[in-house]
Amino acid sequence: MLEIRNITVRFGGVVALNDVSASFAQPVSGIIGPNGAGKTTLMNVLSGFVTSTGGSVTRDGQELLKLAPHRRAHWGLRRSFQKEEIADDLTVFENVLVQIDHGRSPASQKTDEVSRMLALVGMADRADKPGARLNSFERRLTDVAKCLVGQPRVVMFDEPAGGLSIDETRQLGALIRQIHAETGAQVLVIDHDVDLIREVCAETLVLDFGKRIAFGPTDAVLNDASVKAAYLGTEEV
Amino acid sequence: MKRLLHVTPSGWTGFAFAAFCILILPEISGRYWLSVFTSAGCFALAIAGVAFMYARLGMVSLTQVGLMGVGGWVALRLNYAFGWPFEVNMVLAALATMVCGWVLALPALRMRGLYLALVTLMAAGGLEIIFATFQFPNGGTGFWGVKTGSADPFLRPWIATSPEAYLRYVIICAVLGFVFIELHRRLQPGRAWALIRRSEAAAMAAGVNVTLYKTWAFGIAGLLGGAAGALLAGSLGLLDDGTFRASESVMIFALAVVGGARYWQGAVVAAVLYKVLPALLNIWGVDADLAFVIFGVGLLHAVITAPDGIAGQLIDAVRGLTAKRRKEASDA
Numbered sequence: 001m002l003e004i005r006n007i008t009v010r011f012g013g014v015v016a017l018n019d020v021s022a023s024f025a026q027p028v029s030g031i032i033g034p035n036g037a038g039k040t041t042l043m044n045v046l047s048g049f050v051t052s053t054g055g056s057v058t059r060d061g062q063e064l065l066k067l068a069p070h071r072r073a074h075w076g077l078r079r080s081f082q083k084e085e086i087a088d089d090l091t092v093f094e095n096v097l098v099q100i101d102h103g104r105s106p107a108s109q110k111t112d113e114v115s116r117m118l119a120l121v122g123m124a125d126r127a128d129k130p131g132a133r134l135n136s137f138e139r140r141l142t143d144v145a146k147c148l149v150g151q152p153r154v155v156m157f158d159e160p161a162g163g164l165s166i167d168e169t170r171q172l173g174a175l176i177r178q179i180h181a182e183t184g185a186q187v188l189v190i191d192h193d194v195d196l197i198r199e200v201c202a203e204t205l206v207l208d209f210g211k212r213i214a215f216g217p218t219d220a221v222l223n224d225a226s227v228k229a230a231y232l233g234t235e236e237v
Numbered sequence: 238m239k240r241l242l243h244v245t246p247s248g249w250t251g252f253a254f255a256a257f258c259i260l261i262l263p264e265i266s267g268r269y270w271l272s273v274f275t276s277a278g279c280f281a282l283a284i285a286g287v288a289f290m291y292a293r294l295g296m297v298s299l300t301q302v303g304l305m306g307v308g309g310w311v312a313l314r315l316n317y318a319f320g321w322p323f324e325v326n327m328v329l330a331a332l333a334t335m336v337c338g339w340v341l342a343l344p345a346l347r348m349r350g351l352y353l354a355l356v357t358l359m360a361a362g363g364l365e366i367i368f369a370t371f372q373f374p375n376g377g378t379g380f381w382g383v384k385t386g387s388a389d390p391f392l393r394p395w396i397a398t399s400p401e402a403y404l405r406y407v408i409i410c411a412v413l414g415f416v417f418i419e420l421h422r423r424l425q426p427g428r429a430w431a432l433i434r435r436s437e438a439a440a441m442a443a444g445v446n447v448t449l450y451k452t453w454a455f456g457i458a459g460l461l462g463g464a465a466g467a468l469l470a471g472s473l474g475l476l477d478d479g480t481f482r483a484s485e486s487v488m489i490f491a492l493a494v495v496g497g498a499r500y501w502q503g504a505v506v507a508a509v510l511y512k513v514l515p516a517l518l519n520i521w522g523v524d525a526d527l528a529f530v531i532f533g534v535g536l537l538h539a540v541i542t543a544p545d546g547i548a549g550q551l552i553d554a555v556r557g558l559t560a561k562r563r564k565e566a567s568d569a
Contacts, residue, residue: 049438073444085439087431098428102444146443 001025002154002186006055009041009210016041017052018210027180028187030201030218032194034230037207039190040082043156046188047079048072059154059186074102076153078146078185082162084139088132092123092142095131100150117148120182121175137168144175152185161193169193173200198222206230241423247552251415251501258408263401271400272472273516278407279305279469281508282414284489286461288498288507289418291490293430294454297354299486300341301462303364306373306481308334308466313374313476316391317382323394323471331463338459342452361483368478375475391474407468414461415501426453488532495535497546506547510535 002024009017017038031039044050046057048069057064064072078099086095096114103110118124121141126134134142140160147155157176161169177200179187191197197204197218204221206214208230214221221227244252258274266274287301311330315321341360345353374382376389397406421427429450432440437447470476492510497503510532515525535547543550 047438047442049441069438069441070444070446073442077442079442081436081439081442085432085436085442087428087435090428090431094428094431098425098432098445099443101425101428102446150444 001059002029002188003056003058004042004046005057007042007045007052007057008054009038009045009050009052016210017045017207019055020207020210020212021055022205022212022215024186024188024203024205026186026202028176028189028201030197030204031188031190031207032192032197032204033207033213036209037230038210039207040158041210042207043079043158043188043190046072046154046156047077070102073099076151076185077156078148078150078152078154079156080140080143080147080158080160082159084136084143086131086134086139086142088130090131091128092118092131092134092138092145093127095142096145096149099146103150113149114145117145120148120178121145136163137165140164140168140172141175144172148179148183148185152183154188155179155183155185156188156190158190159192160189161191161196169196172196176200194222241420247500247502248419251412254505255408255412259405262408263404266401266404268400269516271404273512275400275404275407275472276469277508277512278404278411279465279472280489280511281504282407282411282468283462283465284493284496284507284511285411285414285418285501285504286458286465287490288493288496288504289422290454290458291493292498293422293427293434294451295349295434296345296451296454297350297357297490298455298458299354299358299483299490300361300364301458301489302481302486303361303483304334304337304341304459304462305466305469306364306368306476306478307337307459308463309470309476309481310368310373310466311463312467312470313391314382316470317374317376317389320392323392323467326392327464327467327471330467331460334463334466335456335460338455338457338462339452341459342455345455346448346451358483358487361486365478365481365483368481372478373470373476388475391471393471403472407472410464410468414464415504418457418461419501421457426450430454491536492532493546495532495539495546497543497548497550499545500548500552502548502551503546 005021007017007020020042031042033039041050045052046064062075067075093114096118097110100110115124118127121144123141123145126138160172164172173196176187176189179185189197189201201218203216204218205212206221206227213226213230214224262274263271283301283305287298290296290298308330311333312326315326315329341357345356348356371381372383375384377384393403394406397403429440429445432443432445433447433450440447489507489511492507493503496507514531515528518525518527539546
């Protein structure tokens with residue numbers, strides 16, 4: 001279980017996250033909210049790029065907030081960014097390998113694992129293709145493969161379906177649903193695509209103006225009146 | 238391992254060019270040109286260091302000639318103080334300069350782009366003042382080892398005492414430097430640097446220790462700069478503070494961009510422009526300052542039309558020609 005407790009982030013006078021808590025227990029969970037709700041800020045707190053004032057994030061008894069960002073990756077935290085971060089001058093294989101380069105396992109074991117995960121995401125036949133020559137979906141799939149290697153414990157996707165077609169989004173959703181079974185990792189997905197969230201996430205946290213406004217089973221949350229109001233607004237009387 | 242040791246067509250071209258420089262160039266060069274080519278070889282090694290930092294990490298270092306000066310100073314000092322073999326002095330000078338590179342990296346780690354360039358330029362300015370104030374050792378006593386009058390003899394490598402042999406020695410050292418950089422590029426550091434260049438946040442999320450790998454890069458640039466400085470000291474027997482001005486560091490960085498920072502050919506082109514072209518202008522009786530005008534034109538050319546420099550353009554042209562010939566052959 002991934003426990004997030006009392007996370008508060010301030011940027012000057014702006015409160016980006018206000019005492020947010022949630023216990024993610026499902027294999028795949030979602031985080032949604034309107035623009036500026038604090039979703040990516042929460043992901044950045046988990047990654048170590050933004051420091052929260054107090055609070056804690058624990059999983060398997062490990063306090064994540066005490067670790068440096070790269071140490072969190074060594075521990076098993078994986079994330080993708082809104083824009084796929086693939087190095088242009090590395091091949092697909094190398095882009096994935098860099099994620100487990102720090103590990104102490106033998107080189108042959110690392111290359112086998114990279115090959116296996118590239119096969120899982122459907123990029124095995126393009127393993128030697130340079131990053132500069134990938135289209136956006138191939139870049140996204142390479143990003144997903146990066147998140148799967150090295151025995152991940154928590155995998156976070158920040159708007160993974162951004163810019164993808166309906167078919168590609170469906171394919172990506174199917175892939176995200178396989179992650180827990182393949183690796184045992186818990187998955188967090190941030191996206192504006194409510195259909196994707198409904199399809200892959202068993203539970204969902206909803207943020208608005210940095211506050212938690214709902215958390216629970218996805219269907220129940222999406223039908224919540226306060227969530228609808230946050231997305232669609234309320235009728236002024 | 239196979240992937241690590243794979244020699245690309247560009248690599249074979251490099252080895253062929255090195256073989257030409259080792260076997261033929263010393264035989265056809267007079268004393269003046271031997272000295273020019275030896276200096277060019279030393280600067281090619283130093284330029285490779287600064288070009289690698291720019292190409293692999295996107296970091297601009299404007300201290301490289303200053304670091305060469307540090308390497309040269311240490312090599313001279315060790316030579317006059319202990320009389321150790323040249324190789325020992327060169328390795329120690331390179332290691333000492335690598336440590337200087339690390340020290341320089343400390344304030345620079347939190348900076349990028351223009352600010353990083355300014356910090357390194359200030360360091361180059363500081364080194365310039367130190368060299369101008371204390372001069373380079375020439376066999377004197379005390380810590381600085383400077384005396385008035387002619388310098389004591391400098392021990393060259395026992396296998397390369399003649400100018401011809403020393404040119405070969407410098408070329409071999411430069412080739413080893415290029416191979417050292419290429420091996421790094423193909424291994425874990427190269428992958429980490431590529432990701433850091435793409436995005437530091439993405440690199441950290443991938444478990445890359447950004448501080449470690451940036452420091453490592455500064456260390457390698459320092460190591461190569463220090464070795465190049467020691468080789469230059471071996472070539473000339475004494476060093477002059479005028480060689481290591483901060484403006485020269487700016488110049489070799491600009492020439493690394495003009496030559497093409499991503500390719501070994503770029504460092505060679507930059508070294509030729511920096512050392513061989515002014516020598517050629519001297520021979521022709523033209524003011525060597527004309528070289529600066531040519532450098533400026535080259536920089537404008539690189540900025541406007543050739544982001545990968547002259548080497549990038551040449552490689553693209555060769556690839557285009559090869560592809561055209563293959564197509565013609567297949568059509569026929």
